[in-house]
Amino acid sequence: MPRARKPENRGLPMRWRFDHGAYYYQVPIGSEASWDGKRTFRLGSSLPEAYKVWADRIGALETAKTIGALLDRYMLEVVPTKEVSTQTHNRIAVRPLRAVFADMGLLDLKPRHIYQYIEKRTAKTSAKREVEVLSHAFTKAVEWGYIDLHPFKGQVRLSGEKARTRYVEDWEVVECLSLSSRRIAGSVKAVQAYIRVKLLTGMRRGDLLRLTMSDIKDDGIHFTPNKTKNSTGKRLVIEWSEELRATVDAAKTVRPVQISPYLFCTRKGECYFDKSTGRAGGWDSMWRGFMKRVLSETKVEAHFTEHDLRAKCASDAATLEHARALLSHVDSRLTDRVYRRKPEVVKPLR
Numbered sequence: 001m002p003r004a005r006k007p008e009n010r011g012l013p014m015r016w017r018f019d020h021g022a023y024y025y026q027v028p029i030g031s032e033a034s035w036d037g038k039r040t041f042r043l044g045s046s047l048p049e050a051y052k053v054w055a056d057r058i059g060a061l062e063t064a065k066t067i068g069a070l071l072d073r074y075m076l077e078v079v080p081t082k083e084v085s086t087q088t089h090n091r092i093a094v095r096p097l098r099a100v101f102a103d104m105g106l107l108d109l110k111p112r113h114i115y116q117y118i119e120k121r122t123a124k125t126s127a128k129r130e131v132e133v134l135s136h137a138f139t140k141a142v143e144w145g146y147i148d149l150h151p152f153k154g155q156v157r158l159s160g161e162k163a164r165t166r167y168v169e170d171w172e173v174v175e176c177l178s179l180s181s182r183r184i185a186g187s188v189k190a191v192q193a194y195i196r197v198k199l200l201t202g203m204r205r206g207d208l209l210r211l212t213m214s215d216i217k218d219d220g221i222h223f224t225p226n227k228t229k230n231s232t233g234k235r236l237v238i239e240w241s242e243e244l245r246a247t248v249d250a251a252k253t254v255r256p257v258q259i260s261p262y263l264f265c266t267r268k269g270e271c272y273f274d275k276s277t278g279r280a281g282g283w284d285s286m287w288r289g290f291m292k293r294v295l296s297e298t299k300v301e302a303h304f305t306e307h308d309l310r311a312k313c314a315s316d317a318a319t320l321e322h323a324r325a326l327l328s329h330v331d332s333r334l335t336d337r338v339y340r341r342k343p344e345v346v347k348p349l350r
Contacts, residue, residue, distance in 0.1 A: 002061065006293055008172045012294070013054075013072065013075050013076050013093075014072065014075065014098070014151055015027075015028070016043070016050075016140055019329065021045055022042055022043070022044065022045045023045070023047065023050035023324070024040050024042055024043060024335045025040070025041045025043055025054065026039070026040055026259075027039050027040065027041055027103070028068075032228060033040060041135050049342060051076070052334075054076065055076070056252060061262070065105060065106060066102065066103055066104060066105055066106065066147075067097075067101040067102060067103075067104050067105075067106060067109065068098055068103060068138055068264030070106060070140075070141050070146065070163075071094055071097060071098060071102070071140070073138055073140075073144070074094075074136075074137040074140055075090070075091070075094060076156050078136075078137075078140055081084065081230060082230075083226070084258065084275070084278030085275055085279060086278075087278075088277075088278070089129070090133055091134040093126075093130040093132075095128075096121070096127075096130055097130055097133065097134055099115045099118075100117060101134070102343065103115075104139060105146050106138075106146055107147065107151075109151045109152065110152070111149065111151070111152045111155045111156050112189075114131055114134075114152050115156065117130075118158065120253075120259055128158050128219060131158065133247065133302075135153060137152070137153070137325035138151060138152075139153070139183065149308075161171070163337060163338050164308070164338075165175070165305075165341055166302070166305075166308045166311075167302055167308075167311070167315060167341040167342060168304050168308050168309060168311075168312045171173055171299075172300045172304070173195065173199065173312075174224050175298035175300050176192065176195060176290075176294050176298070176300065177192050177195065177196070178298070179192070179290075179293060179297065179298065182201045183264055184254070187286050187290065188290060188293075189254035189287065190251075190254055190255070190256070190264060190286070191252035191287060191290040192254075193247070193250055193254050193264075194251070194306075195309060196250070196251070197244075197247055197248060197251055197263075197296070197308075198249045198306065198309045198310065198313065199309055199312060199313050199316075200241070200243065200244045200247060200313070201221065201238050201244070201313070201326065202290065202313035202317075202323075202326035202327050203223070203227070203310075203312060204225065204227065204310065204328075205280070205283075206222055206226045206227070206265075206273065206280075207225055207226055208264065209262075209264050209272045209273055209280055209283060210223075210226065210259045210262070210271060210273060211223060211261055211262065211264070212263065212265045213262075214261070215263075216263070219237065219239065219240070220234070220237045220239040220240050221237065221238040221244075221248070222235065222237050223235070223236060223238075224236070225328045227328075228328070232330075234330060238326075248263070251263055253262070256269075256273065257269030264283075267284055287306060290305060291304075297316075310327065310339065311338070311340075311341050312338055312341075313326060313327070314326065314327055314339035314341075315339065315340050315342040316334055316342070320332050320335060320336055320340065323335050323340060325337065327339060
């Protein structure tokens with residue numbers, strides 16, 4: 001079990017540390033010759049300088065001949081461009097990958113090694129996600145010119161997680177919206193308003209919780225899906241319907257702070273999402289409390305998640321294409337496979 005990193009070293013690449021006003025790299029045993037014979041190599045006194053020295057040194061030494069070196073560059077250049085929560089997951093995924101593959105050459109990895117890795121890992125779901133990170137790292141290795149062909153893409157078939165099938169019935173929504181509240185604003189009313197907006201728009205939790213008053217315009221709700229803002233950057237507009245406009249107006253009135261720039265805000269008027277962690281702990285806690293009341297005070301017996309509400313929106317859409325557009329998916333196959341959960345009604349031949 002690796003030792004917990006000191007607070008000042010958290011977020012730094014593996015083997016980096018900040019000490020006495022400078023950043024240092026702990027050289028792996030056996031690699032000292034490539035780092036001027038040192039076990040601890042000084043990178044610089046500032047983070048930009050340290051990154052530059054590191055990148056120059058890595059490039060000059062052509063150290064990306066092993067999977068460990070590839071993962072070093074991947075963590076340095078690719079992971080920081082992802083969402084904060086995804087960065088955390090990637091860092092966790094890389095640890096067991098390093099333990100197994102760090103010293104293996106890039107050209108030595110074969111599909112059988114991936115199958116063996118999955119087989120020996122007890123946490124199969126985690127192992128598959130770790131392999132996804134490794135696969136993306138090898139995709140970048142092709143892009144960076146380290147190798148000509150991805151060693152296992154298209155050659156390894158891993159069974160995916162079973163798609164969730166929970167469909168939230170209309171009467172269950174009615175029960176949730178009938179839950180009483182002693183306050184005219186705040187938690188219960190806010191969650192109920194959130195449910196109404198989500199069922200009409202299908203927006204992801206992150207996009208809905210980040211929605212601001214300036215995003216609500218005369219012709220509809222304007223937003224860029226946070227999941228794809230760094231890739232496609234496509235901006236969407238959900239046009240007003242009479243019901244959607246009334247629902248958003250109602251959501252405004254139940255905010256605990258009326259002057260907040262966010263449609264859904266904390267008691268301080270702030271966004272529920274913490275930019276430093278990528279989490280919305282306050283909202284998650286409020287949702288859990290709401291669902292606890294729903295299960296104990298209404299006729300709803302089976303728990304459902306707010307992600308199930310997104311699936312209900314897709315399931316209730318008249319066509320698959322409309323569902324795909326609402327959920328901001330590029331490929332309708334994902335919409336159909338994961339989010340369209342209503343039974344398909346088929347007419348008999350005669």
